[in-house]
Amino acid sequence: GTWGRILPFVGTVVCGGLGLTLAVQRKSEMAHLFQTAFTSRRMRERDREEEREKEKERGKEHDKEHNPQVQPVTQILLDTSAIIDGRIADISQTGFVSGALVVPRFVLNELQRIADSADTMRRNRGRRGLDMLNRLQKEATVPIEITDADVEDVVEVDGKLVKMARTLHCPIITNDFNLNRVAELQGVKVLNINELANAVKPVLLPGEDIHIKIMQDGKELGQGVGYLDDGTMIVVEGGRQYMGMTVEVTVTRVLQTVAGRMIFAHPKQGSNGSGPSFQPPPKLR
Structure with missing residues (x-):
């Protein structure tokens, strides 16, 4: 009878002591075990959250494809x-x-x-x-x-x-x-x-050579006037003698006015002009 009451108590104390000793000795391993379980749970939750976000993005893209927004027309x-x-x-x-x-x-x-x-x-x-x-x-x-x-x-x-x-x-x-x-x-x-x-008119710079047909007299003595395809006026100094002909000229200056651009030029040296009515200028005696 006495041993029957003592033995369970002794067994409890011994088992408790062994468990406490084992816990103290293996505490790092147990802590790592619990930490691993907790981390795995958090990673699973994070993966599920990312998957839900991807589903939302795919849903938005699907809506854009099937319901495109109409941009306001200017x-x-x-x-x-x-x-x-x-x-x-x-x-x-x-x-x-x-x-x-x-x-x-x-x-x-x-x-x-x-x-x-x-x-x-x-x-x-x-x-x-x-x-x-x-x-x-x-x-x-x-x-x-x-x-x-x-x-x-x-x-x-x-x-x-x-x-x-x-x-x-x-x-x-x-x-x-x-x-x-x-x-x-x-x-x-x-x-x-x-x-x-x-x-959007073509840009002409001083020193460039162009071919121009002299169409009319200029305001100053001896000037001739021609036009580019876009209507830009070309004033050729000494161009009156080439009236009705196409002559190669050298651009001297470009003026921007309220009415548009005006280009000044002079006949290029050695250019005799081309056209049926060309006559060389008379020589001065």
């Missing part, structure tokens, strides 16, 4: 002068115009009034404008739309255009110098076709 107002000029039709085909060309109804009405004018020149200009507008609509390289939006409290077409451009926050395409100035003073961006044409 609107550009067309002025009467730009339509009559006609170069906007060629420019639009090059891809440099990005956006939709908008023609207000009051601009179209002005074109119609010009086309119905009793003056032959104005009538021809108006009809040319209507033809250009029709060409723009048929070619459809750039979207073009006629809008019925109006500016009730303004009478003049130019004033209507400027106010509409400020309301829509869009630029105006024009060749009209006065409209250009008024629009810029009111903070409206202007796309001037004449300025674009001047910007």
Whole structure:
């Protein structure tokens, strides 16, 4: 009876002591075991989180592919002068115009009034404008739309255009110098076709040689005047004697004026010109 009560107690104490001793001796290994288990759990959680993020990204890309966002189209107002000029039709085909060309109804009405004018020149200009507008609509390289939006409290077409451009926050395409100035003073961006044409003209530097046909007299004595293909005036000193002929000249200076560029040149030494009407200048005695 006595040993039956003592032995369980002794066994408990011995086993507890052995367990404590083993724990003290193997504490680093046990700590590493628990740490490894904890780290593995965190890594699994992190992997699951990354997989969920990838699923979200794939879902967003799928939505973009099947539901593409429509980018807002930039609107550009067309002025009467730009339509009559006609170069906007060629420019639009090059891809440099990005956006939709908008023609207000009051601009179209002005074109119609010009086309119905009793003056032959104005009538021809108006009809040319209507033809250009029709060409723009048929070619459809750039979207073009006629809008019925109006500016009730303004009478003049130019004033209507400027106010509409400020309301829509869009630029105006024009060749009209006065409209250009008024629009810029009111903070409206202007796309001037004449300025674009001047910007893309070929550059000639002093000392370069070109061939030019002398078409008319210059203002000064002995000067001859010719023109490049883009309309740039070439004033040739001593060029009058080569009237009606093509002659090689050397550029001496280039002037930029309000009306455009003006180039001055003189005949190149040894150039006799070419043409059926060429006669050498008489010798002085």
